[in-house]
Amino acid sequence: MFDEADENYDPVLIESIIDFDPNTMCVEQESSDIIDTLRGWLSDSVPSHIDIDSIDSFSDHSEIFSFEIPLNRKEWLVEDLASKRQRSPRLFEFLVLLLGKPQYKSYASFIDKAKGVFQIYQPEKVAELWQSVKSRQSNQRMTYDKFARAIRWYYKSNIMQKTNTRYTFQFSSKTLKNYFVDENNNTKLSLKS
DNA sequence: TGCGGAAATA
DNA sequence: TATTTCCGCA
Structure with a gap:
């Protein structure tokens, strides 16, 4: 077919x-x-030892979808409104970009797009991807634990809202308003901190 | 696992 | 400044 x-x-x-x-x-x-x-x-x-019927949307799919998605750095650049320059994305911008890419649906995707609620299916994969895309590099490995902590910092600045659900996060209405002003499927990042 | 303080760092 | 790193607590 x-x-x-x-x-x-x-x-x-x-x-x-x-x-x-x-x-x-x-x-x-x-x-x-x-x-x-x-x-x-x-x-x-899928490897024979994995029971397909046991696969649910809440499990870590990294073992199942272990193939590598080629990284294209240019796909992860955003345009800085002030300088008009291309730059690496901030964490929340990375999330917006990730959720907008169909090829990464097995990594994370919206549960309720209108409310900005999304779930991460492959935590370590997403953290790994974030590490290779972010601006500020480090010698140490990015883990889901550290990645999630960075997201939690957004609660105070109201860029994100608490969900208290496993691997599930939510953009705040403020962020939704400022960064999802697009009408089509094109993700628009209109920055304004 | 999620949360969030505290300190370090690019 | 924006995370990153580490970690005790729930």
């Missing part, structure tokens, strides 16, 4: 083929065949 080696292969396109109703959280009947096919692929690509 779809061949990954095919240059026309597009995971986003596949997604649009499946008729998913966000209200009922169910897929339409016609889509079930496609789901089964995808499930078949998963069976072939």
Whole structure:
């Protein structure tokens, strides 16, 4: 059906083929065949010791989706409003960019985009990615623990809100207002601290 | 795991 | 200044 080696292969396109109703959280009947096919692929690509049925959205998927996503630094630059210069993103900007990239959906994705609530599925992968994208480099390894602490600093400045749920974070309404002023799927970062 | 103080650092 | 690092507490 779809061949990954095919240059026309597009995971986003596949997604649009499946008729998913966000209200009922169910897929339409016609889509079930496609789901089964995808499930078949998963069976072939996932290590045999892993029970696919045991995989849920709250587990760390790093063992399952262990393939590397090539890093393209340019994709992670933001334009500084003041200087009009390209620069590495701040942590919250990194999060906005990450959530906007379909290829990173297995890393983290929105649970409730309108409220800015998102969940991280591969904590250490995200922390690792943050380390390679951020401006301020260090010799030590970025861990989810430190990554999460940095996010918690945002509570005080009201850039983020507490969720008190495992691997789940939320942008504040203020941040949502200032950084999601886009109407399409293009992420707009209109800075204004 | 999440939280947040305290101190260090790019 | 914006995290990063370390860590005791819940």
